[in-house]
Amino acid sequence: MSKVEEFEELRPLLFSIAYRILGSVGEAEDAVQETWLRFDGSSTRPTSTKAFLSAAVTRISIDVLRSARVRREEYVGPWFPEPLLSDPYQDPAQAVELADSVSMAALLLERLSPLERAVFVLREVFAFEFDEVAAAVGRSAAACRQLLVRARRHMEAGRPRFEADRQERHELATRFFDALRSGDVAGLRDLLAADVQLVGDGGGKAPQLAKAVMGAQNVARVLGTVFPLMSRIDVTFEPHEVNGQPGAIFRDRDGKVLHTLALDVLDGQIQTIRTVINPDKLGHLGPVADAWAVDREVKQARRQMN
Known part of the structure; x- marks a missing residue:
C-alpha cells in the first residue's frame, strides 16, 4: 500500500x-x-x-x-x-x-x-x-x-449525562422543533428543564444574545417570539444532529447557513440550548448568510406586527 x-x-x-x-x-x-x-x-x-x-x-x-x-x-x-x-x-x-x-x-x-x-x-x-x-x-x-x-x-x-435512548432524544427534539415552528410558548416550556439556559456564540461578528437567557419561562418566551418572526422573512431550519446531539441548521431565504442550534437532553428535558452564529465557524457547512441583514429584517417584521 x-x-x-x-x-x-x-x-x-x-x-x-x-x-x-x-x-x-x-x-x-x-x-x-x-x-x-x-x-x-x-x-x-x-x-x-x-x-x-x-x-x-x-x-x-x-x-x-x-x-x-x-x-x-x-x-x-x-x-x-x-x-x-x-x-x-x-x-x-x-x-x-x-x-x-x-x-x-x-x-x-x-x-x-x-x-x-x-x-x-x-x-x-x-x-x-x-x-x-x-x-x-x-x-x-x-x-x-x-x-x-x-x-x-x-x-x-x-459533563452532563445525555439521554441514553437516542429514540427518546429524537422524539423530544421533534416535539421541540414542532413547537418552535409554530411559536407554541407553552409547548416549548413543557420540554425545558426549570434551569434551562439559552446561550449563543457570535464572537462579536454577528448578532447574539447580550447574555444567556435563563429559566424555562424566559427561554420559551424568547424562542416562541423570535422564530415565528424569522419564518416571516423565510428563514427555515432543518433538524440535524449537531456534535452528536439533537439540533438543527437554520438558513436564510437563499439557503445560506445562518446558524446552528444544539440541544443537551437529560432526564427527558432540554437542559441547554446552544447556537453558533459566528460566520467564521460556519463556512465548512456551506455559504454563510449575512446575519446582520437577517437581524434587520426580523426587527422590521416585529415593527410591522406591532
Missing part, C-alpha cells in the same frame, strides 16, 4: 482525534494536513503507520490548542466549538462514546489541560494502549495514567 493510500485510510481517525482536542473543524483539518506533510517527508516507513500518524496529529493538536487558549481569552462572548454535523470516524462498537465525546458540553471543558485532553481522547475515546498514548504525548505511561485520572475527574464533574 502506498503512503497516500495508508494516510487516506487513516484520515477519518486523525481528523476525529484532532477535532476532539481542538474543537475546531478548520484547525483539525490543518493539523491533519501538517501530519501528512510530516509523514510524506519522512525517509523511513514507521513500524505502525497508525501509531506514527496518531502521535503526530496529537502533538500538533496539543501545540495548536496551547496557542488557541490564549486567543480564546480575548474572544467576544461565549466560545463554542465549530459545529460538527457528522464524525468521519465510524465505529459501531463505540457509537455512544464517540457521540458523547464530541458533544459541545464535552468539548467545552476548559478545565482540562491540553495534555489531559489529549490523553483522555486517545485512551478513553479511541482505546489506545498506554504505551501508545505515552509515545504520542511525550510522557511516561505512569504519567499518562495520572493525567487520565485527573481528566476523568474533571469530565465526570462537569
Whole structure:
C-alpha cells in the first residue's frame, strides 16, 4: 500500500482525534494536513503507520490548542466549538462514546489541560494502549495514567449525562422543533428543564444574545417570539444532529447557513440550548448568510406586527 493510500485510510481517525482536542473543524483539518506533510517527508516507513500518524496529529493538536487558549481569552462572548454535523470516524462498537465525546458540553471543558485532553481522547475515546498514548504525548505511561485520572475527574464533574435512548432524544427534539415552528410558548416550556439556559456564540461578528437567557419561562418566551418572526422573512431550519446531539441548521431565504442550534437532553428535558452564529465557524457547512441583514429584517417584521 502506498503512503497516500495508508494516510487516506487513516484520515477519518486523525481528523476525529484532532477535532476532539481542538474543537475546531478548520484547525483539525490543518493539523491533519501538517501530519501528512510530516509523514510524506519522512525517509523511513514507521513500524505502525497508525501509531506514527496518531502521535503526530496529537502533538500538533496539543501545540495548536496551547496557542488557541490564549486567543480564546480575548474572544467576544461565549466560545463554542465549530459545529460538527457528522464524525468521519465510524465505529459501531463505540457509537455512544464517540457521540458523547464530541458533544459541545464535552468539548467545552476548559478545565482540562491540553495534555489531559489529549490523553483522555486517545485512551478513553479511541482505546489506545498506554504505551501508545505515552509515545504520542511525550510522557511516561505512569504519567499518562495520572493525567487520565485527573481528566476523568474533571469530565465526570462537569459533563452532563445525555439521554441514553437516542429514540427518546429524537422524539423530544421533534416535539421541540414542532413547537418552535409554530411559536407554541407553552409547548416549548413543557420540554425545558426549570434551569434551562439559552446561550449563543457570535464572537462579536454577528448578532447574539447580550447574555444567556435563563429559566424555562424566559427561554420559551424568547424562542416562541423570535422564530415565528424569522419564518416571516423565510428563514427555515432543518433538524440535524449537531456534535452528536439533537439540533438543527437554520438558513436564510437563499439557503445560506445562518446558524446552528444544539440541544443537551437529560432526564427527558432540554437542559441547554446552544447556537453558533459566528460566520467564521460556519463556512465548512456551506455559504454563510449575512446575519446582520437577517437581524434587520426580523426587527422590521416585529415593527410591522406591532
